[in-house]
Amino acid sequence: MSINEIASKINKLTVGTRPFGSLQEIRNRRGHSTRSWKPFASSSKYREYAFHDGGRKELQFNIAHDFLHSIDVFRYGVAFSFSEDRIVKNSKETFQAAVERFNIYYSSDRAYFKGFHLWYYSNKELANYFEDVKEIDDTLFQPGNFVFIGKYFEKDVEEISDDDIEEIIKTFDYLIPLYEYVQFGTSNIEKRIARLCWNDNGWIMPSGSYGKSTNGKTHEAKSSYGYEEWVFDISKLINGYHYGFLQPVHNQRDAYESRTFNAWLYSINGATKKRYWIGEIKNLEVLSEQDAEIIKKEYIRRGWLEEMKDQIIASGVSVDGLFGGKGIDQFNVRYLPANLKLRDNYIEIPLEHPINEQTRYNFTHYKDDFDVKVPDQTNDFAFTLSHNVADSNEDTTLERRIQVREPKLIEIQYLHDAISKALTKKLKEKYGNENVRAEHPAGYGSNRIDIVVKDNDDLIFYEIKSYISLRTSIREAIGQLMEYSLWTSHKKAKKLIVITQPSDDFENAKVYFKHLRDNFNLPLYYQSFDLEKNILSEIF
Template structure:
């Protein structure tokens, strides 16, 4: 039977996956049963193949077609919609029935008939242990079949798969969809504390390094990390001594700044990554090197003792000394290191010795800007939270320190004010449990990355001129009243399109700041100047932001849209 997908190449699949990276997955394709796994990122199988074929091929996702794409070198995995949001467990199963030395090979039957099973008697001591472990298996857990050599203390993984059904689990039977083109480990068996007994018929593995070794699945650890205080500079440059520690034994107490104060300066990208520094990581650099974490950031104002949740980053990677030295040299070549030194001086801090720091003392982590989420505004942490007892600059893993601050938008209700005070006639409020602030205290706030705004404006203008011709694209266009200027105006056949660029680290702040300007430019005071008004930032749109724009258009019929622009690649996302 001819294969409809025989003309599709590996390069076309890779191009489709890159398109998804930049534009996301359409809502109708957000859930699939089969996923192409590439660089440990899942992509919906059918949507990816449709993109690769430029939507010219209509096909039904079945074993025949999945096999064809896997033959191009792509691992394809199954995932059931049942329990899709639950983190999987990872299991190792034997490849045989029976007892040694009379093992019966079962691998071929397991694969052919999509299952794994054991023939142990569950009334026996060993059988009871296996039965107890099987009772903990859930749909979408991952399972590997292994061969082993006791003599050489080695294992060979023969198959990887996903548990589809546990209906027959009481009979020692799991329905499994086996991976297409899996990466199979062959080598020394994991050993040491927590490795488990790999000679058992069925066991769970839980150490992150073992899961990564066997299943090529990266377990991202969650951590909490304190940042030095940074007032009104948004962690894009040092903010000065206010709110910093007064302890002269600490770096910030001695010099008046911390190396984390450039952590969100995402205008400085190298190969799509921003490089920064975390003091808690530096304390145990060798242990953390090469590991990846989801990190929630909080900070402390030493003047008021208030703790704030700043935001979080997903997939933060700890780098080694060699890469750190290379990044420092590139910063120096680009003039960025000198700029950082000048920023230290400008805020009144002491730059003594800054240029002499080793690379690893300035850069020890990296992340992709699209994985950064910043609270806008920062969220005050209630004083009863355990974080108030945390030791200074610890890379916290203990779940008892979880911040668990609810999203403000989910808890809006009208609060009836209390009766006016007899003393001052003003409304009084009950103690909410929130930490008290000094009257002179100012909340930290985000600031826009000005030079990133200018760079995007120039590059985006050129990009749009390539589409609409030079004479139809005018940057810094007069708004038609006062001295106001619109970032970019495009004259199209359908009418004028207004672009407003914002480069705040938070997508919510960027939208908030741009929205009012675009509304004013288009409609003040009784005009209807633009057929489209578009907010542009450096941040790929988030699901909530997409929902927000759809809601505004549905509710108010506003021609308001969003695009992100990647300055490092020149890629402009589709209008959302």
């Protein structure tokens, strides 16, 4: 493909369906003239690069053929072009405020730029490349410089595939909040604290009355469920967004309508009184009443609302009056799945933590004091022996322990089944109908392999996992694949492939699977499957 063809394909795949496709609408609402509702116009496409229409004086979305370490690369991301011409006569004056806002955004949320790189040109010559993004200092912010923040493929333009284009679109979707803040001076994204009602099912579906608040004034105490119990069910997407509900937002929704926040999430087990830090949602957008009504109608049309009612019944709770009233009473926020950052294991919050002083369901401003110490995640493993714990052989007394239900991640079964169905169809197109079977018997007991492919004289086993956490999905899948193929002294498959939905931890997964093969000679591989776009990634 050429630059023009890639830009045109991005237009076609995003306008009306993806956040990036709304770029010109965003610009138009801010008073910027638009010649087209497509992000890339013919006037901003060139042989070697393209940028969004109107982007010459803005933080521009940019795609280009380039070179890095003497290798052909295709880069995609955002950029500042500080060159001066008839459009930009004084680059310092034109970009001063935008550069300052970029630096504020960067310093307030460096994790946002994980996986992105920065390089810049001075007078059309590559001046420097940084593996990690940094502030745009006086060296970078000079007339004639071009500063790029983004990612790249080690490919020439002609080698870019449909899968690559999908990755570009996902990245552009992710960068929209940065663009809006940098370009238009939207108030800095505030970080707030939101309490979720208790849920044993990973906030994928209702879990019943256990652990719910006993305060008779709350909805969850009266009904034994809360509308937040689906807030992480990212199997339900509309134009790339998941829509959900947060009670703290609902309590003062007029103050938050149409604003964007970073939400720090915690929950209290009403039975044990333990508090847990669950994770965060970045760039959480608060809906208007009109938008919420549209979403509720769409949920009804797709049968999702009926499914949610069935889940309430299955949890042992009455559905009387469920989902009555306005849409805003059930849907008040939305976010991109890539911005959902959950802990693999929820972190228990100590009793002395200031969260204990917060009143119920306030959308409180986040303070540094709320930070929870995360257990060391480094790989500097060393065997240690505690001198405070007696050797287990010295004490054979068994204590009677009270069993409590701790929070856990659960698999999104609907998403699992939908991926299985779509992936089976795709594999049949490649290998032939007779060579692909879903839910194949494992050969012992009632165990079944998600998908088995016959590739000439060899077999390939696929195991699908749809936990929100990529690491949890991988952990659960590997054990099953190993057992299916090797129990008890067999080697049934030439390849064992773990399938998950796309994740921003994708690069770490690639490294991990290569590490497993290199060190243990195991035929383990990884692929992601984007259900919404029906795209299977390369195998890693």
